[in-house]
Amino acid sequence: MTGIKNRHGRRIRLLFSGAAGQTGELGGAELAAALRVREDLPRLSKKTAFSRGTGLSKSLCDWVLEKILGFAPVGAEIRLEGKRPLFFRVPPDLGNFVNDINCVIVRDQYDAGAVRDGIVVDAGANIGVFTLYALALGAKKVYAFEAVSETFNMLGGNLALNRAGGRVRAVNAALGARAATAALKLAPCGGGASMIECPGTAVNRGVRYSGVRLVKLAPLDALVRGRVDFIKIDVEGYEEEVLKGAGRLISRHKPVLSFAAYHRKTDGRTLPKTVLSLRNDYKIRRNSFAEQDLYCS
Template sequence: MNCIIINRNGDEIAVFLCNENRERLELGQHEITFLTGVIKHDMPQILGKNIASLNLANIGLLASIIFRKCVLRKCTTAEQQKLLKGTYALTTDYDSFCPKMAEITYKGRALCFDVSTISQTEIALLISEIYLMNQYNVSEEDIKDKVVVDAGAHIGSFAIQCAALGAKKVYAFEPVPEIYETLKKNIELNNFQEIIQPLNKAVGDANSTAEVSYNYAGDSSASLSLKPDARFRQKIDVIRLDDFLKDEKIDFIKMDIEGYEEKALIGAGNLIKKYKPTMSISAYHKPTDMKRLPEQIKSLRSDYKIELYTYWESDFFCK
């Protein structure tokens, strides 16, 4: 392994993509950043590298991206990838590789993921936010021998991270049927069936049914909020955590559920009051999240210390 990456917490990570021909492609930090198309975390390095090499074309492109992003609120992934490709002199043709599996070495073990239903950009985003930047700020102290709720499990990247950290039990909620099938497959690939319980349900403030909207089988932005331009809609079950887990002591709750966090917190109110679990709650889906989510959490337990972390997206870490 030549491309060892040191993540935010000092862990050594190695990442491989595998295609249907069983060819393996190792990714370094620059390659992963390129695939995400996200430059904000690399801005000082990008600027310094292009100034040092007097690359006026890239400096001009960077200025254009900043202007379009900050003033016009318009900036495409393709523009940022063009800048990253030029800055780091990347030559691999990722479009023709077509990965089907991803392998991540983490905490001394190889974790495997079926990624055939998601784009290369989403693969890189999941690797970056969970295994490199540790977006939800989990630690072995918070997870080992603990019971975890993963609301918005997607294909299992966070649930599997928790299992690798020694979780006693992980309840992984994923409402979209196609994504749920991949979640189950990834749990089996990593032999975590005894630890992770996949649940094809959403979490909310009432036991009911709702309609989930999404655009493709692995859509990480699938939402219970109305999306008029969504290609697909399906009826799904919604449960209250208070009812579903009423006899379970919960130690950690992660919620990243596309704007449904406030309702899910209401539905978990009794569990939160009783056990005061450590929580990581996404705070970037709605304009009101920054104000309303801390208020909701404090109304349940006033003794929570709430910190806003922006390691990748914005999340409230509550302990």
């Protein structure tokens, strides 16, 4: 099996297909080049030549990826050594999709080995990258929560492509500490930056949101009954509220918690305290395999 190696030294192939039947693959060098462009995007996207050549609606990272592949991809297949392949409909935001594949699967940022034979919660499921990765690693069942209805529809399409069936319960819901109503800021094109509005914070300050929608919040404790073994959370700065809303599940079952801890400057201090206030026998470590995350076991 050719391809690139993940953080654990196992081979992964990133295959793409176009609307006219084209096929292509991203190798390690091509993936790294595209992601470097994505990191430099705020500076590079201001260049007038780029704006004239590709239009303001398409990011430079998307343009580079399409140049590398030779076409605009509509489908993706992720082949994992020793695992079943994963299939995706490529979302409009190609650059962020490829970055998610790199962080979640190639770098295994959530250290997801503990999902095997377990009941998993994916809080902030987006289009299903972590949900489907967890199934490939042997999770028995995944509860996938996505607040944005348009993104939730993409998630449903990817679950159908992978014949996830009864192994995934997808829920179009926003999670919080308690039942309430909140303003959800919408990222364009199904991007993962949609977030519950929190006045006075600098989370995702550079993102241009397409609108705001009122949504109902629900605590995880009210939506999941029975044992939970692993909870992954990436909800753009709302992680603390989601943890508080899962207090009963955490206290009763002590699931592994693996979640983003970089959206707010105070996350590194406040989130460990929140976890230990819910159950004080967790061992907490910081992971920086891709982004800054906390892993609690």
